[in-house]
């Protein structure tokens with residue numbers, strides 16, 4: 001990985017090999033550590049709400065940031081209708097680059113990595129916001145993100161029981177099967193009300209391009225922590241507005257969440273805390289047992305930067321990448337066209353030899 005013109009590329013296959021080599025729960029805990037370290041140096045980062053291109057059926061987004069030493073971006077889509085067509089709702093890839101040269105350091109798949117980083121971020125927030133001793137989580141929406149969420153909450157928060165609910169029972173069956181050997185106690189529920197019974201943490205992770213009401217106000221009792229993952233786009237929310245008014249709300253980056261998160265339903269000056277403030281000790285997290293805390297997750301570029309940094313670090317000496325000839329590298333930097341001419345001459349020589 002020392003030749004600057006050769007960029008390590010982590011395919012889906014190699015990402016799976018890397019994650020299995022390290023262990024899924026270890027990766028989730030490591031990612032939470034990388035995210036926490038980057039959130040603690042929040043002021044180092046260039047921050048901007050992601051650049052979103054919306055259509056009738058979904059969104060395509062670019063998520064850039066830099067800490068002055070490295071630059072990262074993720075390309076990600078969100079298409080709730082995809083699942084019915086046999087496609088992923090969310091797919092992604094991303095790039096890490098060296099600010100000093102501008103050269104890419106890593107190109108990687110990020111569909112799996114996004115599921116891992118989202119779950120790690122959710123569990124990291126819950127570790128600081130959920131009630132002490134939380135052991136039961138309701139998981140509403142049992143799609144692609146769900147198992148990652150369940151495992152992150154076990155690895156990072158010590159959750160022991162997951163109560164699963166999805167409008168589509170085949171999704172719940174899939175989750176039950178995939179988590180069957182995890183050691184988590186699993187309960188498949190017939191209604192969202194049943195799922196939240198006895199839960200200390202409620203995770204909503206559904207996909208629908210509308211203002212949905214996955215949780216109504218009367219479903220949420222005092223003292224719970226809500227991890228709202230699925231509402232992450234203008235016009236796409238999961239919680240009834242009245243729940244928000246009773247909750248202490250924590251967000252990643254307020255200028256982005258005000259447009260995309262659950263809080264798009266509230267006036268723009270409604271008080272929220274940014275989670276980095278809790279990590280750095282400048283704002284309190286949970287202060288009393290009866291408080292409802294809400295992590296209004298939308299996914300922010302710094303989390304993807306942390307995930308890219310983690311993968312880049314883990315590739316040192318590990319065979320989980322291919323080499324991509326991605327940067328043109330003439331011997332004399334200004335002789336880019338000459339490089340093309342030499343390639344043409346080489347092609348012509350090889351044709352002559354073949355004849």
Ligand code: NAD
Nearest residue numbers: 089118141143144145166167168171206207230297298299
């Ligand atoms: P998915 O399509 O694989 O799964 C979504 C599941 O929600 C499906 O099983 C569907 O049946 C279920 N569902 C839909 N409406 C429901 C309802 N009313 N009640 C119960 N279940 C319902 O999607 P996914 O990849 O798991 O993503 C889930 C959501 O999380 C999406 O909206 C996605 O955009 C969002 N997401 C957010 C972040 C973030 O950082 N906040 C990251 C990744 C994905």
